[in-house]
Amino acid sequence: MLNASVPLAMSVPDAGVSSVLKMSGALFFILGMLLLVFYFMRRLNLGVSFSGVRNKELQIVERLPLGPRQNITVIKYRGQDLVLGVTQDKITLLQAREEVHGKDEKDFAGFLKKENTGSSDS
Structure with missing residues (x-):
């Protein structure tokens, strides 16, 4: 039985290992997608160079x-x-x-x- 003096929200912690893993997984997924887009842009010569200035000659x-x-x-x-x-x-x-x-x-x-x-x- 639960103690009546302790509120219910305090007895069950919501932030645990599973939420940290979900957040880390989402972060790595987004970084992986960005690296994949960057790889294909370089492979297909799309976009401008990262120096910002492209030689027109x-x-x-x-x-x-x-x-x-x-x-x-x-x-x-x-x-x-x-x-x-x-x-x-x-x-x-x-x-x-x-x-x-x-x-x-x-x-x-x-x-x-x-x-x-x-x-x-x-």
Whole structure:
């Protein structure tokens, strides 16, 4: 039997180990979700860099994955298009050419047509 002089709320403590575990679990879940979002944003190159200032002279135009850690990347740097072969160990320059300002030469078919006719300006 309960003692009549002690109030009921004082005899049963509500804050115990289970509430601390629930709160800790929720905190770790939220931190895990934030780390997961950060990982995918870095993996997919979304968002801006954390320095806050992004250099406008250097842009990744396109990336073609060839394997788990191998890709071909086209970057634009100071008016040049650079085609790079990127592996885990090294980066190799495959081709460099000046930026072309014509609509026909911007697409790949127009570039191939121009290269096959022999009127190359690079």
